[in-house]
Amino acid sequence: MREAVESHGASVRVRAGAGEYSVLIGHGLLADLPGLLDSHVDANRFAVITDENVAALHTEALVEKCREAGLDATLLTFPAGEASKTRKSWSILTDEMLDAGFGRDTCVVAVGGGVTTDLAGFVAATYMRGVPIVQVPTSYLAMIDASVGGKTGVDVRHGKNLVGAFHAPALVIADTAVLTTLPAVQRRQGLVEAFKHGAILDRAYLDFLVSNVEALLAVDRSVVQQAVVRSVELKAGVVTEDELEAGYRQILNFGHTVGHALEAASDFALGHGSAVALGMVVEARVGARLGVSSDGTAERLEAALSTLLSPERGPVDLERVVGFLGADKKARGGRARYVLLRQLGEVDSGTGWTHDVPEAIVTEALEGLIPTR
Amino acid sequence: MREAVESHGASVRVRAGAGEYSVLIGHGLLADLPGLLDSHVDANRFAVITDENVAALHTEALVEKCREAGLDATLLTFPAGEASKTRKSWSILTDEMLDAGFGRDTCVVAVGGGVTTDLAGFVAATYMRGVPIVQVPTSYLAMIDASVGGKTGVDVRHGKNLVGAFHAPALVIADTAVLTTLPAVQRRQGLVEAFKHGAILDRAYLDFLVSNVEALLAVDRSVVQQAVVRSVELKAGVVTEDELEAGYRQILNFGHTVGHALEAASDFALGHGSAVALGMVVEARVGARLGVSSDGTAERLEAALSTLLSPERGPVDLERVVGFLGADKKARGGRARYVLLRQLGEVDSGTGWTHDVPEAIVTEALEGLIPTR
Numbered sequence: 096m097r098e099a100v101e102s103h104g105a106s107v108r109v110r111a112g113a114g115e116y117s118v119l120i121g122h123g124l125l126a127d128l129p130g131l132l133d134s135h136v137d138a139n140r141f142a143v144i145t146d147e148n149v150a151a152l153h154t155e156a157l158v159e160k161c162r163e164a165g166l167d168a169t170l171l172t173f174p175a176g177e178a179s180k181t182r183k184s185w186s187i188l189t190d191e192m193l194d195a196g197f198g199r200d201t202c203v204v205a206v207g208g209g210v211t212t213d214l215a216g217f218v219a220a221t222y223m224r225g226v227p228i229v230q231v232p233t234s235y236l237a238m239i240d241a242s243v244g245g246k247t248g249v250d251v252r253h254g255k256n257l258v259g260a261f262h263a264p265a266l267v268i269a270d271t272a273v274l275t276t277l278p279a280v281q282r283r284q285g286l287v288e289a290f291k292h293g294a295i296l297d298r299a300y301l302d303f304l305v306s307n308v309e310a311l312l313a314v315d316r317s318v319v320q321q322a323v324v325r326s327v328e329l330k331a332g333v334v335t336e337d338e339l340e341a342g343y344r345q346i347l348n349f350g351h352t353v354g355h356a357l358e359a360a361s362d363f364a365l366g367h368g369s370a371v372a373l374g375m376v377v378e379a380r381v382g383a384r385l386g387v388s389s390d391g392t393a394e395r396l397e398a399a400l401s402t403l404l405s406p407e408r409g410p411v412d413l414e415r416v417v418g419f420l421g422a423d424k425k426a427r428g429g430r431a432r433y434v435l436l437r438q439l440g441e442v443d444s445g446t447g448w449t450h451d452v453p454e455a456i457v458t459e460a461l462e463g464l465i466p467t468r
Numbered sequence: 469m470r471e472a473v474e475s476h477g478a479s480v481r482v483r484a485g486a487g488e489y490s491v492l493i494g495h496g497l498l499a500d501l502p503g504l505l506d507s508h509v510d511a512n513r514f515a516v517i518t519d520e521n522v523a524a525l526h527t528e529a530l531v532e533k534c535r536e537a538g539l540d541a542t543l544l545t546f547p548a549g550e551a552s553k554t555r556k557s558w559s560i561l562t563d564e565m566l567d568a569g570f571g572r573d574t575c576v577v578a579v580g581g582g583v584t585t586d587l588a589g590f591v592a593a594t595y596m597r598g599v600p601i602v603q604v605p606t607s608y609l610a611m612i613d614a615s616v617g618g619k620t621g622v623d624v625r626h627g628k629n630l631v632g633a634f635h636a637p638a639l640v641i642a643d644t645a646v647l648t649t650l651p652a653v654q655r656r657q658g659l660v661e662a663f664k665h666g667a668i669l670d671r672a673y674l675d676f677l678v679s680n681v682e683a684l685l686a687v688d689r690s691v692v693q694q695a696v697v698r699s700v701e702l703k704a705g706v707v708t709e710d711e712l713e714a715g716y717r718q719i720l721n722f723g724h725t726v727g728h729a730l731e732a733a734s735d736f737a738l739g740h741g742s743a744v745a746l747g748m749v750v751e752a753r754v755g756a757r758l759g760v761s762s763d764g765t766a767e768r769l770e771a772a773l774s775t776l777l778s779p780e781r782g783p784v785d786l787e788r789v790v791g792f793l794g795a796d797k798k799a800r801g802g803r804a805r806y807v808l809l810r811q812l813g814e815v816d817s818g819t820g821w822t823h824d825v826p827e828a829i830v831t832e833a834l835e836g837l838i839p840t841r
Contacts, residue, residue: 112485139800186555193626198799221594223797224621224632225712248597253566259597260633339598424596426571427512 105320107327110335111245111263118243118267118327122316125231125270128157129164135266136227138202141168142192144215145206146175149233152276154206157231168204169195173214177363180210180250182258188218202227202265208234208281209241209367213256216247220262227265234277235285236368238269239292239326244334244344254422255355261339269323274314282312283404284368289322290403291375292329294396295349298440300325301399308402345425345448349434350375353461356419356431360411372400373465380460381452382435382443389438396439411465417458425449433457478693480700483708484618484636491616491640491700495689498604498643501530502537508639509600511575514541515565517588518579519548522606525649527579530604541577542568546587550736553583553623555631561591575600575638581607581654582614582740586629589620593635600638607650608658609741611642612665612699617707617717627732627795634712642696647687655685656777657741662695663776664748665702667769668722671813673698674772681775718821721798722807723748726834729792729804733784745773746838753833754825755808755816762811769812784838790831798822806830 104121117135124131132141141161145154150172161168171191173179192201205215205228212230219228230242248259274282286304289311293301303321304311310318330347337344354374358365365373379396382388423431432449434442442448477494492504505514514534518527523545534541544564546552565574578588578601585603592601603615621632647655659677662684666674676694677684683691703720710717727747731738738746752769755761796804805822807815815821 182555182559189631190624190626193624193630193795196795196802198802199797200800221631221633223630224619224634246597251563251566253563257566257596258562258594260594261597422569424572427573429569429571 105324107324107331109243109263109331111338114263116264116266118269118331120238120269120271120320120323120327122272122320123270124268125153125157125273128231128268129161129166131266131268132161132166132202132204132229133164136202136229138227139167139200140197141166141202141204142171142195142197143168143204143206144171144173144188144211144218146179146211147172148175149207149211153233153273157206175210177210177250180214182249182251184214185217185221185249188215189222192218192222197222199223199226202229204229204231205242206231206233208232208237212237212241213246213248213259216245216262216264217249217259220247220260225262228262230264230267232267232269233273234281235274236281236288237285238271238274238323239285240288240330242267242269243327243330245338254359254419254424257424263338269327271314271316271319271323274319279312280366282314284366286311286403287368287372287400289326290400291347291350291371292326294375294399294436294439295346295434295442296329296333296440297325298438300329301439305399305402342448345432346434346442348425348449349436349442350378352420352423352425352431352433353377353416353457355423356416357411357465359419360415369404372404376400377457377460377464378433379436380463381433381456382437384456384460385435385450385452387435387437387443387445387450392436392438396436413458413461416461417454420457427451430454431457478697480697480704482616482636482704484711487636489637489639491642491704493611493642493644493693493696493700495645495693496643497641498526498530498646501604501641502534502539504639504641505534505539505575505577505602506537509575509602511600512540512573513570514539514575514577515544515568515570516541516577516579517544517546517561517584517591519552519584520545521548522580522584526606526646530579548583550583550623553587555622555624557587558590558594558622561588562595565591565595570595572596572599575602577602577604579604579606580610581605582609585610585614586619586621586632589618589635589637590622590632593620593633598635601635603637603640605640605642606646607654608647609654609661610658611644611647611696612658613661613703615640615642616700616703618711627792627797628728630797636711642700644687644689644692644696647692652685653739655687657739659684659776660741660745660773662699663773664720664723664744665699667748667772667809667812668719668807668815669702669706669813670698671811673702674812678772678775715821718798718805719807719815721822722809722815723751725793725796725798725804725806726750726789726830728796729789730784730838732792733788742777745777749773750830750833750837751806752809753836754806754829755810757829757833758808758823758825760808760810760816760818760823765809765811769809786831786834789834790827793830800824803827804830
């Protein structure tokens with residue numbers, strides 16, 4: 096699945112619907128953004144969507160470079176932050192594109208973190224019933240998770256990502272050089288998803304991450320390249336198997352059922368990575384309690400995660416957490432479903448990829464880990 | 469492609485992505501709506517979306533019938549009319565579903581005309597990144613056009629259907645008995661799309677429609693069955709070939725490039741069917757002027773359409789029409805593209821399915837047909 100890209104990168108292919116797309120991973124790839132767009136996308140105009148922070152750091156210069164190369168590129172910005180991932184921002188960006196006369200011969204280019212890849216992805220998915228998108232992730236989270244697999248969406252007051260669409264990108268360009276501009280806290284939070292890939296699919300990769308945490312946080316070129324490639328390979332393998340999350344893809348939600356509920360119950364005071372890390376430990380403990388996981392799995396996972404994140408466990412209202420669990424997207428008949436580990440690197444699939452778990456057992460695992468009020 | 473459904477209908481299969489779906493056509497099919505839902509859809513709950521007029525005519529009784537059969541069905545309504553086909557209505561319906569706790573195990577059932585199938589389709593396409601939809605068209609337009617092919621969308625101030633998605637239905641149930649409740653003007657307007665199917669694909673079918681206009685308007689059971697089945701077969705053949713409108717499907721836009729622009733320039737005073745009928749004649753004349761169509765094609769099409777609709781040609785502002793043409797979804801580099809007839813029943817494909825036409829020739833054809841101001 097992996098192949099060399101010139102001298103300085105790798106390419107992972109992802110199958111989506113009838114077609115497939117490439118995830119290019121390498122240090123400095125964006126130096127040739129115009130050439131990559133030109134060779135991978137059939138479009139006459141480019142709408143480059145980015146948040147205001149990333150615009151100043153990277154995107155203004157990238158758009159300028161595209162123009163110099165003769166591409167018709169227009170910059171569209173929105174205020175940085177999860178608060179922008181709304182139907183309102185989506186409407187505004189869509190209207191700005193319509194005002195500027197973009198037709199179906201347009202390609203959206205999303206430059207940014209997970210908020211941008213999700214929001215711009217939903218704009219592209221619904222603009223004139225869908226135009227191509229090139230994802231240019233600039234955070235760990237977006238490189239190893241959000242930009243691969245075609246999920247797009249926005250948040251509503253009922254929860255995160257409850258409105259959206261599947262819309263596979265035409266190309267993903269992961270230039271690991273941009274990670275050096277990422278704040279340290281976002282590096283830690285984003286790498287939680289890499290730990291998740293290891294926990295559910297590849298124990299040796301989890302061990303590699305634990306051994307190299309400091310190098311990853313310092314954005315060591317060679318270690319980062321290995322980690323991003325392996326995470327993308329693992330995720331690509333899953334979404335190629337089950338693009339629309341009918342079954343197997345649900346394993347990627349490990350830690351997220353509880354994580355999303357914790358995030359929402361904290362009114363998003365808890366970072367996404369911290370919430371998912373806690374969620375993984377809670378869900379691992381649920382697996383232990385049900386006798387699904389082998390002995391010590393939850394403890395070993397907790398120890399691995401502690402090398403990345405120090406605990407951030409402000410008291411949460413348990414009743415609100417349970418309320419959000421019942422409203423989870425993947426709930427069936429009002430009950431959340433859980434991915435359970437058999438051991439580190441392996442998910443239990445005894446009765447399907449997700450499990451129905453008695454509420455009392457989830458509550459018990461939550462109470463044992465997190466100060467509740 | 470066609471097969472018998474019990475004793476009283478036909479079934480046309482449509483391929484979409486990796487799967488396919490059935491369009492059931494018959495008089496009185498809705499008497500067994502609960503059974504059809506149960507046998508065709510894997511869902512625990514049903515969100516039935518309909519406009520307030522159709523609710524009173526049909527949908528309240530249908531929901532009651534589903535409940536009596538043990539299905540968990542909830543009615544959601546919106547104000548009737550094209551003015552409801554907006555992002556705002558889409559948001560409200562989505563939020564009502566979230567308030568009611570609908571999860572991903574939900575199926576949307578759309579009961580109504582083209583506005584409902586498009587609007588509810590967009591709700592289903594984007595609810596938790598997509599839930600299945602069953603289309604229950606209640607108008608000619610929706611039966612033969614809007615409910616087949618998976619196009620969904622809403623209007624924005626820049627034009628119609630500019631925001632939307634492709635979302636294939638799980639099932640389409642075309643119960644021709646409900647056409648008797650359709651106002652006469654909507655019967656005429658909706659049948660224009662059937663004439664279009666004949667004009668681009670099947671001259672014999674066009675002749676059949678002309679010979680049976682009065683029976684179609686009177687909703688004669690046997691003639692209506694034949695026409696709906698033939699139109700659905702023709703449309704299904706096209707969208708099976710090219711679901712996402714990459715090429716061949718564009719032939720279904722015959723008459724619509726000019727039609728949509730006329731509709732918009734009249735501020736929607738001109739009915740959709742009337743606008744498309746005029747658009748077909750204008751585009752047929754463009755074909756004649758360019759020497760693409762055989763002699764008499766435009767005149768024969770105009771004569772055929774005159775059996776259905778009397779001319780409705782209020783003066784339009786030519787400059788506004790031309791402005792809307794440039795903003796067409798399928799425009800390339802700001803220029804609209806045109807489907808041209810070779811002869812009745814056949815589209816020209818000499819240089820692709822659509823043609824770039826000098827603006828002066830379109831303007832000339834418009835001026836020759838429509839009083840401009």
